[in-house]
Amino acid sequence: xxxxxxxxxxxxxxxxxxxxxxxxxxxxxxxxxxxxxxxxxxxxxxxxxxxxxxxxxxxxxxxxxxxxxxxxxxxxxxxxxxxxxxxxxxxxxxxxxxxxxxxxxxxxxxxxxxxxxxxxxxxxxxxxxxxxxxxxxxxxxxxxxxxxxxxxxxxxxxxxxxxxxxxxxxxxxxxxxxxxxxxxxxxxxxxxxxxxxxxxxxxxxxxxxxxxxxxxxxxxxxxxxxxxxxxxxxxxxxxxxxxxxxxxxxxxxxxxxxxxxxxxxxxxxxxxxxxxxxxxxxxxxxxxxxxxxxxxxxxxxxxxxxxxxxxxxxxxxxxxxxxxxxxxxxxxxxxxxxxxxxxxxxxxxxxxxxxxxxxxxxxxxxxxxxxxxxxxxxxxxxxxxxxxxxxxxxxxxxxxxxxxxxxxxxxxxxxxxxxxxxxxxxxxxxxxxxxxxxxxxxxxxxxxxxxxxxxxxxxxxxxxxxxxxxxxxxxxxxxxxxxxxxxxxxxxxxxxxxxxxxxxxxxxxxxxxxxxxxxxxxxxxxxxxxxxxxxxxxxxxxxxxxxxxxxxxxxxxxxxxxxxxxxxxxxxxxxxxxxxxxxxxxxxxxxxxxxxxxxxxxxxxxxxxxxxxxxxxxxxxxxxxxxxxxxxxxxxxxxxxxxxxxxxxxxxxxxxxxxxxxxxx
Ligand code: IVH
Numbered sequence: 001x002x003x004x005x006x007x008x009x010x011x012x013x014x015x016x017x018x019x020x021x022x023x024x025x026x027x028x029x030x031x032x033x034x035x036x037x038x039x040x041x042x043x044x045x046x047x048x049x050x051x052x053x054x055x056x057x058x059x060x061x062x063x064x065x066x067x068x069x070x071x072x073x074x075x076x077x078x079x080x081x082x083x084x085x086x087x088x089x090x091x092x093x094x095x096x097x098x099x100x101x102x103x104x105x106x107x108x109x110x111x112x113x114x115x116x117x118x119x120x121x122x123x124x125x126x127x128x129x130x131x132x133x134x135x136x137x138x139x140x141x142x143x144x145x146x147x148x149x150x151x152x153x154x155x156x157x158x159x160x161x162x163x164x165x166x167x168x169x170x171x172x173x174x175x176x177x178x179x180x181x182x183x184x185x186x187x188x189x190x191x192x193x194x195x196x197x198x199x200x201x202x203x204x205x206x207x208x209x210x211x212x213x214x215x216x217x218x219x220x221x222x223x224x225x226x227x228x229x230x231x232x233x234x235x236x237x238x239x240x241x242x243x244x245x246x247x248x249x250x251x252x253x254x255x256x257x258x259x260x261x262x263x264x265x266x267x268x269x270x271x272x273x274x275x276x277x278x279x280x281x282x283x284x285x286x287x288x289x290x291x292x293x294x295x296x297x298x299x300x301x302x303x304x305x306x307x308x309x310x311x312x313x314x315x316x317x318x319x320x321x322x323x324x325x326x327x328x329x330x331x332x333x334x335x336x337x338x339x340x341x342x343x344x345x346x347x348x349x350x351x352x353x354x355x356x357x358x359x360x361x362x363x364x365x366x367x368x369x370x371x372x373x374x375x376x377x378x379x380x381x382x383x384x385x386x387x388x389x390x391x392x393x394x395x396x397x398x399x400x401x402x403x404x405x406x407x408x409x410x411x412x413x414x415x416x417x418x419x420x421x422x423x424x425x426x427x428x429x430x431x432x433x434x435x436x437x438x439x440x441x442x443x444x445x446x447x448x449x450x451x452x453x454x455x456x457x458x459x460x461x462x463x464x465x466x467x468x469x470x471x472x473x474x475x476x477x478x479x480x481x482x483x484x485x486x487x488x489x490x491x492x493x494x495x496x497x498x499x500x501x502x503x504x505x506x507x508x509x510x511x512x513x514x515x516x517x518x519x520x521x522x523x524x525x526x527x528x529x530x531x532x533x534x535x536x537x538x539x540x541x542x543x544x545x546x547x548x549x550x551x552x553x554x555x556x557x558x559x560x561x562x563x564x565x566x567x568x569x570x571x572x573x574x575x576x577x578x579x580x581x582x583x584x585x586x587x588x589x590x591x592x593x594x595x596x597x598x599x600x601x602x603x604x605x606x607x608x609x610x611x612x613x614x615x616x617x618x619x620x621x622x623x624x625x626x627x628x629x630x631x632x633x634x635x636x637x638x639x640x641x642x643x644x645x646x647x648x649x650x651x652x653x654x655x656x657x658x659x660x661x662x663x664x665x
Contacts, residue, residue, distance in 0.1 A: 005046060009053050012043040016059040018547070021519050028199065028518075032377045033282065033311065037085050060302070071135075071143035071206075072611075072623040078226050080122060080136040080169065082302055083285060083309040089264060092286070095308045096260045099288060102297055102305065109289040110257045111236050112266045113223055114281045115309055117198045118173030119205060121149060121220070126165045126640070130157050135205070139302075144623050147210050147607065154219030154249045161246040163231045168243060170222030174201045175278045178217035180348065192441060195381070197280050208608045221251045229291045236289050253277075256289065271312055275346060283311035314375045316385065317350070319343035321370050324355065324399045326406045330434035331514045332422035334405070334412060336361055338372070338384055345376050353382045357419045358401045365389075369396035407431070426564055432459055432466075435512050439467050443518050444510035445499040449492045457481060467510075468571035470496050500577050504530065507578060513559040515552045523547050524556070531569065531578050535560055590664075591619030594630040597645070600638030602655050613662050625650060633658045 016039050023029045023036075044060045047053060086092045099108055122142070124132040133149035135142040149155060152172065174182075179197040186193050194200035204216035225231060225239045233239050237256045244250040253270060257263045263286055270284060288294050288306040297306040323339040336355040343350050353374045355361050364387055366372060371391040376382040405412055405423035407430035412421050423431065433455055440450035450470075458464040463477055473496065478489035502510075505525035509518055516524070523545055528534040534556075542553035559565055573579035596614050598607055598621060605613070610633065611621045625632055625644040632645035633653045645652050653661065 002050075005050055006053055009043065009046050009050070012039055012046070013055075013058055014549075016040060016043065018519075020059060022517075028195070032314075033085070034087070034377075071145055072621060073137070073141050074132075074134045074144050074623050075141045076122060076134065076139070077167070079139050080120060080142065081139060081299055081304055083307055084303045085283075085309045085311050087311050087313075092264070092308070092310055093260065095286075096263075099297065099306070103293055106293070107259065108293055109235075110260070110263050111240070111254060111287045111289050112257055112263055112270075113254045113285045113287070114251055114270060114277070115283040115285045115311075116171040116173050116221060116251075117196075117280045117282045118171040118220075119198070119201050120169065121145070121172050122167055122169045122226070123149070123155070123222070124165075124167050125159060125161065128158055128161060130155065130159075131639070145205055148205050148207070148213045151210060151214035152218050152220060154221075156247045156249075159247040162242070166231060167226040168222045168248065169224040169226065170220050170248075172201055172205065172218055172220045173197060173279050174204070174216070174218050176280060176348070177278055182216070192437070208606070210606070220249060222248045223251070223254075223285070229295065234291055236287050236291065236294070239291075267310060274312065274315075280346070281312070283309050285309050314377045315346045316373050316375045317343045317345040318371060318373055318388065319350070321366060321368055321372055321384075324361070324366075324368055326402070328405060328407050328423055328428060328430035328434070330431055330438050330512050332424055332428065332431050333420045334422060336399070336401070338366070340372075340374065343374070345374070345382065350374065350376070350382055353384045355384060358421055359419050361399055361401070367392075367396035367398050405430075427465070429459060436464070436467070436470075438512050439470075439510045440499075441510075444506055445502055446506070447492075447499050448495045449488070450495065454483070454492070457483060466568055466571075467577075468568060468575055471500075471572075471575040471577060508534075511559070514555045516556065520547050520552060531573065589618030591617040591661075594619045595628055596621050597623065597625050597629050597632045597641060598635075599632065599641035600635030602633075602635040602658075604655065604659070610658070617662070631658075631661075 016036070019029065019031060019036055019039070029036075040060065043058070047058065047060060084095075086095060100106075120136045122134045122136075123130065124134075130150065132144065132146045135145055137143055149172070150157075174197040176197060179194070179200055182200060183193040194203065200216075201218055204213055204218060207213050207216075222243055223240070225233070225243060228236075228239045233242060240250050240254055253273070255266045257266055267284055270281075274281060286308050288297060294304070294306040297304070299305060320341040321338045322341055325337050325339055327335045327337055329335060335357065338353045338355055340351055340353060353372075355364070355366065364372075364384060366384060366387050371388040372384045373386050373388065374382045375385045401421070403412060404410065405425065405428055408423065408425050408428040410423055410425040410428065413424050414421050425431070433452070436450075436455045436459070437452050439445055440447040440455070447470075455464075458470075458473075461481060463473065464470055473493055475486070475489045475493050478484040478492060479486070484492070503525070505522045508525050509516065509521035524534065524542075527545055528537060537557075539550070539553040539557050542548050542556060543550060548556075560569070569578060591614055596619055598610055601607075602610060614621055622629070625641050625648060627648055627650075629645070629648075629650045631651050631653050632641060633655070634642045634645075635655055642652065
């Protein structure tokens, strides 16, 4: 018995960590918030019942994902906590009862705020000026995104605040109307659209090119002043007013509520307005108003006891299924999709909904012509939740799941231990299309200009049959196609050639091995520095890696050793895409052990290029100047860090001296 419980606890922890990574680091969640919360609750309950299995590093004790390496890490002076969720009135009343009990029956007032579905950020101001922005990260340490956040329209660069130095927190989001415009443009350019505005925001904030970030229409609302009592305020409502007066964007839908009934009424009235807002909200946040009461209630390691989120149910709409189509994914999985009578739902017109797999069609008993209820969580792609059987008129048609692949007519295969039905023909045209799109995508080989339309064209004209063929394309080949002129053809050939320089972890991800996502590819790449060492690894050895279970290990080994793939890998090696002989010459580790701080704007390189150059030579870049800093590199408009360096007597390099150091290194 106890072994089964321990196993379940371990599985839950692993799964939750994986979903945390997908959500926070990859900005590509696979499950809804409600599903995630259900896993977390199950784990918390098991841990409560079986305290012998509690661990300080359990996801029930921590918030979110780990910080991103591409942006310098910054430790939060006050941790950025998360909020517990409630889903119905009873749970909300239970929260209120807990608050009452802890406050020895002293009735609290509440503030209710829309819960924006965006990206949390902490903003620092000194002397009325914006100085720094840090993401939540794992709650203790986040990423320095000062430059990117500095481009946001809604961000005040200067404020009229009464406090000399302070930190405010809020949510960065992308308005729904802008999100749709961007997605339409991505679609037209053959790029993969974002699943929802939150992913678009998270992805945009992590771009390395500041100019590109500035093109992304993001803005923010603030909802917290860190250590507000120390700034002389006594209620959260006062905080919100003070922030608005100082020039910060504060959500106009925030409400002060005298008691829990007023909270419930405000929840209902905001639900009714939800569709008319130009941003996605997934619920509301309810906070105890009095700051002394907040202090008395305190927090757990993960969330405050003075606040809670109330999640709205996913929005639903009724429509008709006009047809059921099948899509073949890059790993051959065949997914049924319902073509719908267009219907308006949470601000967008919906024309398709996923039906997941054949079992789901059977479970729902959905037929072509049926009236159905569809539901949209946070994502663009909704799902069919149920059929309105009372609306059937006898003309609806049962859907027969075909025996053959809709793209290549190969007999479909049903694996015993999976619900998925797949096409196992490695040269199936639709799979090839998806595999090539994946190969060229941003987190993989990042080949600009190779979107779905160009992939389609190359496949259709027989110019490309696999990844290796891409690297054999010549400008003359492309010039045969109407779509290409001399310049665009040259650009594409160059972009493909340049992708040889992508890091090994991207290449590994690009291969599209089943169950190997961005994060497991990175884990594999750091353990196995090249293709040859990975080819030597057996299933058992692979399973020793964090994140690699038996299923993933088996999939890697079978991919790498399948005959067709071996030939492909060899060809990619010959073409200089994979393999140790084509790695860039090692850079001498001349800056090993040295710590740098970068400040101000350099004229000839971006901050990230400077950081990469230091790291490639073995040095480290940190964000704040201390006695341990070896060099401070200053560019134009460098501020307090340069002063601090002088005060601490740390060596300062201007851009020319820094370039010189890199040259010699
Ligand atoms: S207060 C310690 N207020 O929801 C309390 N959070 O699930 C921290 N969020 O990390 C947050 N709107 O990203 C707060 N009005 C609001 C919010 C809000 C959205 C997000 C925020 C936070 C997450 C917690």
